[in-house]
Amino acid sequence: MNDRAFEPDISHIDDLLQITPLRLETGISRLPSGCLVVACRTDMHGCSGRMLDWWFKFFETTQHIKCWHPHDHVSHHGWDARWKKGENYIGASIEAVESLADIPPVTAKLKFxxxxxxxxxxxxxxxFAEKRASAAVYARIGFGEHVQLDVHGDPLDGEMVHLARDTPFGCVLRSRFLLGRSSADPARELPDALGLALLRHCYTEFSYLSRFLPSLYYGEHANGEAAPLPW
Known part of the structure; x- marks a missing residue:
C-alpha cells in the first residue's frame, strides 16, 4: 500500500468508497506540500463499472482514444507487453499525447x-460486496517529454484513480488526480489553471465515453453479455 499521498486535503482515500457526498466531489485542492489534487465526478448514463473496466482492456489505437475525447486526445503510442487485450491492464504502461482543454498537447505516461x-x-x-463500488482503475502518472520514472518504470510525478459505482441510471464515476510529487516547487510549477484544465478534460472524456461505451461493449460481446433489447 502506498503512503496515502492524497491525504489530508480530501481525508482518507478510502472515503471515496462511501456513497455519501464528500467535501470535494468536483474541484481542485492543494496538499501542504503544494501538490495539486484534482477531483471530478461524472455521471455515465447507461454504463456500468464492468464496462469501464473492460474499456481499459480494449482501447489500443489512436482512433479509439479520439472517440474517447475528440478534441484533446492526439495520438496513442501503444501499450507495453504487460497489456493483454480483453484480459489485463494491471501492471501495463501506456504512452499517449493529449491536450488538457486550453493547454497544448503534451506526452502522458501511465502505469496501471x-x-x-x-x-x-x-x-x-x-x-464491492455491498455494491458501493463496481470498478476501480488506479495508475501512476506523469506528463511531459521527460517523465521521471522509478526503477520499476513507474512515473514519479503523480497518481490517478477512477472509482465507479453502479446506479439505476448507469454509473457514477469519482476521479482523483495527484500532481507534482516529483516537483521541487509544485505550488509554483503547477498553477491552479492546470488542475482546472485537467478537471475539464476528465469530465469531458468520460462524458464522451458514456455516449458510445454501451453499444461498443455489447457489440464486442464483452464478458459474454447479451445486449438488452429496447423493444
Missing amino acids: HDPRELFDPAQLEKA
Whole structure:
C-alpha cells in the first residue's frame, strides 16, 4: 500500500468508497506540500463499472482514444507487453499525447496498478460486496517529454484513480488526480489553471465515453453479455 499521498486535503482515500457526498466531489485542492489534487465526478448514463473496466482492456489505437475525447486526445503510442487485450491492464504502461482543454498537447505516461495498493484492501473488497463500488482503475502518472520514472518504470510525478459505482441510471464515476510529487516547487510549477484544465478534460472524456461505451461493449460481446433489447 502506498503512503496515502492524497491525504489530508480530501481525508482518507478510502472515503471515496462511501456513497455519501464528500467535501470535494468536483474541484481542485492543494496538499501542504503544494501538490495539486484534482477531483471530478461524472455521471455515465447507461454504463456500468464492468464496462469501464473492460474499456481499459480494449482501447489500443489512436482512433479509439479520439472517440474517447475528440478534441484533446492526439495520438496513442501503444501499450507495453504487460497489456493483454480483453484480459489485463494491471501492471501495463501506456504512452499517449493529449491536450488538457486550453493547454497544448503534451506526452502522458501511465502505469496501471492493482487498486488494492491505493485503497485499504479489506475496505475495497467490502465496498464491492455491498455494491458501493463496481470498478476501480488506479495508475501512476506523469506528463511531459521527460517523465521521471522509478526503477520499476513507474512515473514519479503523480497518481490517478477512477472509482465507479453502479446506479439505476448507469454509473457514477469519482476521479482523483495527484500532481507534482516529483516537483521541487509544485505550488509554483503547477498553477491552479492546470488542475482546472485537467478537471475539464476528465469530465469531458468520460462524458464522451458514456455516449458510445454501451453499444461498443455489447457489440464486442464483452464478458459474454447479451445486449438488452429496447423493444
